[in-house]
Amino acid sequence: YRTILCFLVFQTFIDQHILAKDKLKLEFRAELVNQGFTSKLLNLLALNRKGSFMGADEGRAKAEGLAQAVSWEQPESVSSFIQAVDSALHEDQREPTPTPVQLCDQLVKGQTCEDAFNFLYGLEYIQPRYVLRWEGKDLGMLSPGERGTLLLVFYLLVDKSDLPLVIDQPEGNLDNHTVAKVLVDCIREARKRRQVFIVTHNPNLAVVCDADQVVHADMDKENGNTVAYTTGSLENPAISKYVTDVLEGTRWAFGVRGAKYEVGD
Structure with missing residues (x-):
């Protein structure tokens, strides 16, 4: 709630101050982004077990490829992503013809299928990111003097x-x-x-x-x-x-x- 309140304060400031909006060209917007999906997924899986994510490098490349194709602000895109990951967890897609695999056989010790599903469908890896721009430049691109200003x-x-x-x-x-x-x-x-x-x-x-x-x-x-x-x-x-x-x-x-x-x- 504090984050949302902060966003509203900044947005109200920009909307109400002509100097900020027109002359200074300040922009403040929120967007949804992937935050740690790949690493969190791979932490659930034993990467030496047969499956789509087998192999440390290969598994990371597979997970990153699935995540990179998503428009996180579009519900349809997120839904398709979840279905694609679910399928990859139940099939070994490393070969042209996928073969069925058991999810429970791919998990590290101490993790359950319920844990994997809670992670995938819980969507906690989707987080808001608030972007402040000054004349088209993100805050991180500003010089120390510009940030102070x-x-x-x-x-x-x-x-x-x-x-x-x-x-x-x-x-x-x-x-x-x-x-x-x-x-x-x-x-x-x-x-x-x-x-x-x-x-x-x-x-x-x-x-x-x-x-x-x-x-x-x-x-x-x-x-x-x-x-x-x-x-x-x-x-x-x-x-x-x-x-x-x-x-x-x-x-x-x-x-x-x-x-x-x-x-x-």
Whole structure:
């Protein structure tokens, strides 16, 4: 039930948040998959006994071949699979003309025909798998930075708390394009209901997010590493200079980049 509830929470989140569904292109879906059928079946069988699954390698290949042909979300396909396995357990299908065999003669010591049937027809080897995709990529294919960003996106959009939130350099391991495309809008959404404090060296987060207040920290290494703080809005000339010097690499560097990109005007 917890798994189903988790699925519903994620699906509701994606359906209700335009940012998640349209701009971030998040997908969350459930599918049925085979989980351990081959190994569990072979653990029931003595693979040195005559039958379709005789031989360790041959038996594994036979079981995997039967399982690979199944569409686990289709009842008809699963039903055909069960019938095929049942037949393979009651026939030696290694030869062109199958010959009858007794299931009880193929089982390892301590296992019964009832155990084998409970396993086959109990369908416990069919399990749900929940797949979260970001722009078409499964969660397992995302980089550490992308995974961290995805977690932060969920936290920013889902958490209903109005307590202040402190985020330390969320741009870590991310390119500027991803920061501007993904994080900026999510932070803007979160700040509608709570204060958001961000420690950053990224101009997209400080400037494009339109920070209400910027805090510049300056360490004087020649004077005992004392730290001085200057605060103010982006409209403040002194703060604007700090932003361009620290985040943009000076106004001169910013201007050079603008000219190179042909967006200086």
